[in-house]
Amino acid sequence: MPAYKAPLRDFDFVLNELIKVQDVIPALPGYQEATQDIYTSYLEAAAQFCENELAPLNRPGDEEGCHFDAATHNVTTPAGFKEAYAQYCELGFPALDCDPAYGGQGMPKSLAFPVMEMQCSANVAWSMYPGLSHGAYSAIHAHGSEEQKATYLPKLVSGEWTGTMCLTEPHCGTDLGLLKSKAEPNGDGSYSITGTKIFISAGEHDMSANIIHLVLARLPDAPKDVKGISLFIVPKFHDDGSRNSVYCGALEHKMGIKANATAVINLDGAKGWLIGEPNKGLSCMFTMMNAARLGCGMQGLGIGEASFQGALAYAKERLQMRALNGVHSPDKPADPIIVHPDVRRMLLTQKAYTEAGRALTTLLALQLDIEEKHPDSAARQDAADLVALLTPVAKAFMTDNGYTAANMGMQVFGGHGFIREWGMEQLVRDCRISQIYEGTNGIQAIDLLGRKVLLDQGQKLRKFTKQIHKFCQTNEGNDKLAEFVGPLSKLLKEVGDITMAVGMAAFKDKDEAGAAATDYLRLIGHLTYAWMWARMAEVAYAKLGQGEDDFYQAKITTARFYYAKLLPEVEALKATIKNGAKPLMSLGEEQFAC
Known part of the structure; x- marks a missing residue:
């Protein structure tokens, strides 16, 4: 496939024209030096690294995979x-948005997220090694003791050490209440941890001097359910250089992300140290888990962008048949396939999903910055609520759309897309896992509807929808935006009505929430993207006539495509939600085999 090029112009549009991070970031304590020039220089450096170092390793890494030595x-x-990892560390990227107290650069999340997207586009399997490390850093930074922070954070921040999170066990995936790993006190403040973990991304490798595993396990007197889980730091090597009893037992043979070491991790009396309070490990791990879920969304976004770039370049070059309305390229034996409506449908779907996803992740990144740094507690809470509400949407909607985009990119290539050497089928394989790990997209849907909407009687949802309502009110008389504001306002009201109806039905029968959840998440996703596209169209209209008209007109045209061809999916979603749980739950278990 064609070489990856970082979409720097679109990053600039989203950061500085749409979300306008510079209206917020310099006023936040600790971010005064994060100027637009700083953002630009970091993004350019990241683009150069991703284009020239990571992207060329993507297909060879998939072909070679990781090598496991069972003897050692x-x-x-x-x-x-x-x-590449050594160069990444030399450039200082592991420290980008980390605490300066531990060697970090203290840059905002709204700068780190575009860097993450570029890594995911260029080489998603490689990106997971530093990605898991950042999650371990976040958990220890939020919940570790001062001694633990001083011991582990400087090495994680520098990239000298990497990290993992060890949750899943052979019999225990989403339902962590079934977890069996045990932690026995040693009497010296440490614990002896025994158990087996599976599907551990970046669980064993040769890229860093040490690997810091964050392991969920049970203390001897712990309650049996999720209330009895504790979190432990289990390093691969001890301070004296001796090997801890935590080993890779095997590598999984996978559909995709083959260049990332997805390991079976065996702990045989491994020495570990408790993070936070006993039996409170799940809340500690969710610090890491929520970051990982946003990271999954970034994977869907990044792979969608890579597939779009490959498909677009191919569609401009590949000659097949003539345009339906006549010859497009009379000097050639056939026309490039980009003239065909169905190819344009696929390319525009990729473009619309990707650019709206980029807008959403930038919005969420800025909210994370506000949540962490804003001096006003109410502003911090509002930002936290928006992130909590939209994290499952970002994870599920963006990965579903990313997988759709990757499949469409492969389809644009026709038969060549099915052949490995073109690189498009790898993107499909690599993207598929993003819909599964860190909580399947079905679990994200239940989290959104059950925990984030119904549990607080829609408080977080109302905060979000008020922002959309305010946008619609402000632009009510804007004739240029009428084609967007009208449908958006209508959908906003319908979401409120549907939420109320689902809530009332679920009060009587909880299966009603489970039956509605996946479609409801996709409905909220479309509401969010429709809002993003309406806002992008607003900015684009204001910029017309000031230069770069092609760029801004493309935004308006893509917004029209989204509203005309993708947003109508909400009609089917509304119907399936209203049809309730009965069509799903009426078939007896024994009847499935008939």
Whole structure:
């Protein structure tokens, strides 16, 4: 596939024209130096690294995969991965948005997120190694003791050490209440931890001097359910250089992300240290889990962008048949396939989903910055509520759309897309896992509807929808935006009505919430993207006639496509939600086999 090029112009549009991070960031304590020039220089450096170092390793890494030595329990990453990671650390990227107290650069999340997207586009399997490390950093930073922070954070921030999160067990995936790993007190403040963890991304490799595993396990007197889970730091190597009893037992043979070491991790009396309070490990781990869920959304976004770039370049070059309305390229034996409506449908779907996803992630990144740094507690809470509400949407909606985009990119290539050497089928395989791990998209839907909407009687949802309502009110008389504001306002009201109806039905029968959840999340996703596109069209109209008219007109035209061709999906979603749980729950278990 064609070489990846970072969409720097679109990053600039979203950051500085749409979300306007510079109206907020310099006023937040600690971010005074994060000027637009700083953002630009970091993004340009990240683009250069991702385009020139990571992207060329993507397909070879997929072909080679990781190597497991059963005798030593060691894993070797594909050729070039270790060297790229060393360069990444030398450039200072692991420290980008980390606490300066531990060697971090203290930059905002709204700068770190575009860097993450570029990594996911260029080489998603490689990006998971530093991605998991940042999650471990976040959990220890939020919940570790001062001694633990001083011990582990500087090495994680520098990239000298990497991290993992060890949750899943062979019999225990989403339902962590079934977790069996045990932690026995050693009498010296440490614990002896025994158990088996599976599906551990970046669980063993040769890219760093040490790997810091964050492990969920049960204390001897712990309650049996999720209330009895504790979190422990379990390093691969101790301070004296001796090996801890935590080993890779095998590598999973996977559909995609083959260059990331997805490991079975065996703990045989491994020495670990408790993070936070006993039996409170799940809340500690969710600090890492929520970051990972946003990271999954970034994977869907990044892969969608990579697939779009490949498909667009191919569609401009590949000659097949003539345009339906006549010859497009008379000097050629056939026309490029971009003239065909169905190819344009696929390309525009990729473009519309990707650019709206970029707008959403930038909005969420800024809210994370506000939540962390804003001096006003009410502003921090509002930001936290918006992030909590939209994190499952970002994870599920963006990965579903990313997978759709990846499949469409492969389809644009026709038969060549099915062939490995073109690179498009790898994007499909790599993207598929993003809909599964860190809580399946079905779990995200239940989280959104059950916890984030119904549990607080819609308080978080109302805060969000008020922002959309305010936008619609402000632009009520704007003739240019009427084609967007009218449908958006209508959908906003319908979401309120549907939420109320689902809530009342679920009060009588909880299966009603489960039956509605996946469609409801997609409905909220479309509401969010429709709002993003209406806002992008507003900015684009204001910029017409000031230069770059092609860029801004493309935004308006893509917004029209989204409203005309993608947003109508909400009609089907509304119907399926209203049809309730009965069509799903009426078939007896024994009847499935008939």
